[in-house]
Amino acid sequence: MRTLVCIKQVPDTKNIKIDPETNTLIRQGVESIVNPFDLFACEAALALKDQLGGTVTAMTMGPPQAESALREVMGLGVDDAGLLADQAFAGSDTWATSYTLAKGAEKLGPFDLIVCGKQAIDGDTAQVGPEMAARLNIPYVSFVRRIVSCDGQEMTVERLMDDGYDVVTFKLPALVTVVKEIGEVRVPSFKNKMKAKKCPVPVYGAADLGAEESSCGLEGSPTRVVRIFAPKPRDNREKWEGEPEELAVRVLKRLSADKIITAAID
């Protein structure tokens, strides 16, 4: 089984500050990390490899320094990696990113499975994985919290929903995006880290991928950011404290008084 994991190098948002003038992230001097959800994607792919054998390849689109993110996941046991780096990719929105990544997956592939994190912690769009699947014309399941079974041909997963979970069975090749419930990310091993240090990481530009430059980067990005602002806190909120029984009655009375529900209250 050949699996591809797509990762992104992001600023460590634990230590990030927002510019109060522009409402954008201050990126200068902020350490870069592998997007945490992408580490869960690596864990999911490596757990499948432990079970079924095969290989796990990591891919990222980013500036040359994103190579360090690829080497980091190789320390976890990822076998090889490819870096998609080109001036032409700069300024990509999710649409252009998914185009470039899909081209990369074709170049490095074929793969039986592509695993992505559910979203990146900088942009938080959760769009790139699904868009990539659409571009590759393969099925996708997002928010996967557990891989129930996989035999290399077919896969059954649990998809986390607000009100529980769905069980979905689908044929491979396919793409899944995973949530943190997929399992704690393993620690790197010293032997893998040594291997990662020495392993070459090939770099692919637009021409290497056969990508049309007009579909990449800023030029290929229909998204325009008009304004970024912090939402106003909602008004009319009340905080009640007390015993659960007493509060439950109070909620019921209030909802009934506001005619949101019809209830008989003794």
Place this chain on the structure above:
Amino acid sequence: MDYFLTEEQIMLRDLARQIAVERMLPIRAELDEKEEFPHAIMSDLADADLFGVVVPEEYGGLGFGTMENCLVVEELSRVCSGITTAYAASGLGAYPIILFGNDDQKKKYLPVIASGSQLAAFGLTESTAGSDAAGIQTTAIKDGDHYVLNGTKQWITNAAEAGIYTVIAMTDRKKGARGATAFIVEKGDPGFSFGKKETKMGIRASSTGELIFQDCRIPADRVLAREGMGFIVVMKTFDKSRPGVGAQAVGLAQGALDEAAAFAKTRIQFEKPIFSFQAVQHMLADMATQVEAARALVYSVARFIDSGAKDVAKVAAMAKYFPSDVAMKVTTDAVQVMGGHGYMRDYPVEKMMRDAKILQIYEGTNQIQRNIVGQELNKEYGRKK
């Protein structure tokens, strides 16, 4: 201080630091409180290849030396000396096989220990044999192509948690120290069982207990080195392991200094952070100086041992007792700097102070270490006459 570590040493140290901070830190207080063995952390350390640091590469290890072992132990102990004891005791159990095992023994046991799939343990101490190792009562009597072991080992780290044990027993009591022999014992050997798990003052995440041998029959090929070489096995093992205890002490003391200094920056009294008071600064200065002196000693001795030096008993003893005395002093002072907060279990330094005490006791009390240094000095100055 820059100790001019190699790139590999830095990678190894950083890997140990990552596991310590990400995995050990969140659960150290709970493990201490519940006296619970850190199975999950042992599994992480195994995944990271860290049980193989000193195991030669041909037997599945990383093939590093005393210095690298010290770097890993120091980083782990900076966060939790209890968990570190469980880790380091596996190394202590492995050293006799690394140093004295024949090829078959190494092939059979070292890959298992290096992978972390089984922990090792070292069984020397008995109720009548602590500092006086010659007081060992456990016997091993040859019976055809087997030995039959009888006796009880006490205060053995990793007792019931390990799978592979190096055990010292008397094969010929008449010969005294020259009648002791080292054996490899496996969990599951007939007649081998475990006694009670001790409750301890500190290092409570580690497991300490009895090994009980009742007509325990093991094949004769489990002898390490030769019959009668038991105490040589012990001494050479301690030469390698004692700087590791020193590194454990350095890490523990550093962890306590880190806590005390960070606290002193934020604790306001008399409208100022207490760090600004000279009385506190002098305590922190002494703590930092002692930690650095201990670290410098441990690293120097570790590098000296790794250079292939022959007679290292004296310096190995120095690298055990000085840092562990420092750790006791520094952790006590860390509690003092933090005052009432330091004494409470809400902060980690009271645990660090409890954890420090054992480092002055186990793997040879600090008094025994001074004996070793003193005896070596006596020999050296005798020769120079």
